[in-house]
Amino acid sequence: MTISEYAAYHTASKESLASNAQVHIKKREAREFKAGGAWIYDNEIDHISGDFQNGDIVSVLDFDGFFLGYGFLNTNSTIRVRMLSRKKENVISPAFLKARVKAAWDYRKAVIDTSSCRVIFGEADFLPGLTVDKYEDVLVVESLALGIEKLKTLLLASLVQVLQEDGIRIRGIYERSDAKVREKEGLARTSGFLSEEFDTNVAITENGVRYIVDVRDGQKTGFFLDQKENRKSIWPICRGKDVLDCFTHTGSFALNAARGGAEHVTAVDISQSAIDMARANAVRNGLEGRMDFLTADVFDLLTELEKKGGKPYDFIILDPPAFTKSRKTVKSAERGYKDINLRALRLLPRGGYLATCSCSHFMRDDLFRRMLREAAKDAGVHLRQIEGRQQSPDHPILWNVPETDYLKFYLFQVV
Numbered sequence: 001m002t003i004s005e006y007a008a009y010h011t012a013s014k015e016s017l018a019s020n021a022q023v024h025i026k027k028r029e030a031r032e033f034k035a036g037g038a039w040i041y042d043n044e045i046d047h048i049s050g051d052f053q054n055g056d057i058v059s060v061l062d063f064d065g066f067f068l069g070y071g072f073l074n075t076n077s078t079i080r081v082r083m084l085s086r087k088k089e090n091v092i093s094p095a096f097l098k099a100r101v102k103a104a105w106d107y108r109k110a111v112i113d114t115s116s117c118r119v120i121f122g123e124a125d126f127l128p129g130l131t132v133d134k135y136e137d138v139l140v141v142e143s144l145a146l147g148i149e150k151l152k153t154l155l156l157a158s159l160v161q162v163l164q165e166d167g168i169r170i171r172g173i174y175e176r177s178d179a180k181v182r183e184k185e186g187l188a189r190t191s192g193f194l195s196e197e198f199d200t201n202v203a204i205t206e207n208g209v210r211y212i213v214d215v216r217d218g219q220k221t222g223f224f225l226d227q228k229e230n231r232k233s234i235w236p237i238c239r240g241k242d243v244l245d246c247f248t249h250t251g252s253f254a255l256n257a258a259r260g261g262a263e264h265v266t267a268v269d270i271s272q273s274a275i276d277m278a279r280a281n282a283v284r285n286g287l288e289g290r291m292d293f294l295t296a297d298v299f300d301l302l303t304e305l306e307k308k309g310g311k312p313y314d315f316i317i318l319d320p321p322a323f324t325k326s327r328k329t330v331k332s333a334e335r336g337y338k339d340i341n342l343r344a345l346r347l348l349p350r351g352g353y354l355a356t357c358s359c360s361h362f363m364r365d366d367l368f369r370r371m372l373r374e375a376a377k378d379a380g381v382h383l384r385q386i387e388g389r390q391q392s393p394d395h396p397i398l399w400n401v402p403e404t405d406y407l408k409f410y411l412f413q414v415v
Contacts, residue, residue, distance in 0.1 A: 001153070002196050003171065007164055009157030011098045016091045017151075018059065018070060021052035023081055027063040033083070036400025038123040040071070040081040048073070054186065055146035057084065057092050072128065072147020076186035082128035082145055097151065098158035100126060105162050111393040116204040116213075118225050118394040119159065124404040125396075129185075132159060133221040135202045135213050139173045140221040141194065146185045149177075156194065172198035174215045176222075191216070207232045209255045210284050212277065219249065219321075226359070226391040227252065227319070230409045233387060234317070235260030237353050237411070241314040244268070244347075246298045246340070251278030251291075253317045253355070258287040262315075265291045268298055302343035311349040318344055322360040330362050337363065338371050345379035345414060354383075354412045361406035368408045386411040 001009075029044040040060065052058060054075055060068040060083070069086035084092055104125040108114050119139075120132040129145025130152070141156060143149045160170050173194040182189050200216035206228055215222040231253055239261035245254035246268050254267035255278075269275050275293045282288040294301070298320070305312065318340055324333030341356055348354060358368050376383045390397065391407035398404045 001194065003160060003169075003173070006153075006157045006160040006170075006173070006195070009154070009161075011094045011154065011158045011161060013094045014091065014096075015093055017094070018057040018092050019050065019052045021048060021050035021056060021058040021073065023048050023058050023060045023071075023073060025060065025062050025068065029063075034068070038083050038128060038398075038401045038403070039079045040083070042075075042078050042080045045080055048075075055150045057147065072145060074146045074185055076146070077184055082123075082147060084126060084128070094154055094158075097127075097155060098161070101155060101158040102162045105159070105166075107396070108394050109166075112228070113206075114394075116206060116223075116225065117228075117392075120155075121395050121404070123401050124398045127155065130155065131221070132156075133223075133225060134163075135204050135215060135222065137169060137171045138198070138202045138215060139170055140215045141173060141175050141177070142179065142221060143175070143177045143187075144179060144181055144185065146187055149185075149187060172196065174198075174200060176215070176220070206252075207256060207259070209252075209259055209281075211250060211252070211255075211281050212284070213250075214277065217273075218277075224249065224252065224359075226395045226407055227357075227409070228392045228394075230355075230357075230389050230392070231256040233389065233411065234315075234355055237315060237386075238262040241353070242266075242312065243315045243317065244313040245317045245319075246302075246344075247318065247320045248278050248293075249274050249319075251281045251293075253319055254278065254291060255281055255285060255287060257315070257317070258282070258290050259285065262290065266294060266313075267291060268294045268296055268301060270295065270297050298340060299343075302340060302347065306343055306346055311347065311352070313347060313352070314349070315353040315355070316344040316348055318354070318356045320357070320359075322363075323358075324360050324362050327362055330367065333360065333363055334367060334371050337368070338375050341372060341375040342378055345375055345381055348381075348414045350381070350415060352414045353386075354410075354414060356410050356412075358408045359406060361403055363408070365408050368410075372410065382415045384413040384415050386413060 024046045026046045058073045071081040071083040129148040131142040178189045178191045213222040238257040243257040243262045243265045248267035323336045389409040
């Protein structure tokens with residue numbers, strides 16, 4: 001579709017999109033869902049009545065027939081139902097979905113700079129399985145659930161219209177639905193243009209720092225918007241410091257450190273293409289004179305620096321990719337987190353600073369804090385906490401949906 005076709009798409013209908021099928025919950029089951037959770041699992045369902053196709057919107061009833069809400073049904077998935085609404089009067093129609101998209105946008109306008117931000121964050125915006133990031137005048141969409149896939153065009157049309165009503169013209173939409181988890185929904189992995197083609201290297205500005213975001217080949221949707229405010233939080237500490245930014249990706253923390261007045265910044269990543277992008281971003285911001293870039297495995301680099309002795313850095317930033325994406329691998333992930341944090345703490349002088357993160361939902365905050373205490377103990381230092389932060393508010397945390405609470409960010413002085 002063209003952007004003008006999205007803008008003209010009919011989203012005003014109040015006719016129901018739901019099927020006549022009903023999902024009946026087993027007695028004394030689905031406690032997490034009834035406490036506010038977003039999902040119903042296969043082993044919590046007694047039976048399904050009525051005609052349906054996978055991905056349809058269905059009514060959910062308790063064992064005694066009490067109405068519990070509307071959601072997407074998919075018998076291919078262990079997550080059988082993903083909830084859309086708990087109110088019977090909320091007829092799931094194009095008009096209802098547009099109102100939900102508008103509510104998501106209105107929330108962002110109230111809490112964050114919206115030039116580039118996450119506009120829709122799945123379950124936290126009651127649109128399960130859908131992520132939409134806005135990079136200036138480009139939208140990047142990730143669809144991970146069959147039900148949301150069926151409504152993707154309608155929802156994107158609604159978003160284009162809502163933005164247009166605010167005077168924001170979108171010039172292109174790109175899809176990055178290439179995550180392996182789609183296969184659990186019976187969906188193929190896919191990526192490509194959902195609008196007319198455009199230059200997929202998109203210029204954005206965040207915290208006064210300019211970047212080129214590669215929405216086609218970059219990680220996730222091209223950039224990690226969830227760290228926006230955490231990146232800005234390091235500015236006061238960076239002034240006059242020698243900084244090591246590990247897992248730099250396209251240089252976002254490193255560039256903020258240099259912009260904050262660091263004496264020198266070394267940015268490290270194992271990916272040569274990421275380093276090339278980070279170096280280009282440094283030139284774009286006129287910061288290349290105070291930065292250098294290294295393609296290396298962070299674990300190996302920290303080991304090598306520790307063997308050399310000395311305290312070459314005043315401030316170390318650890319922003320690794322998720323070390324675990326399931327409960328089964330939490331223990332090994334904890335060991336990996338401890339390894340890099342322990343080595344960083346041994347490299348830092350007393351009075352130095354550490355910023356450390358985990359973006360894995362399964363690495364819970366209590367586990368992450370315990371790991372940090374153990375690393376500090378083994379390094380023979382104390383951690384003086386400056387700040388403990390989470391993801392930026394355009395990635396809202398819905399308290400009854402623990403999957404939305406995933407990013408941990410701590411800023412310490414080492415004493």
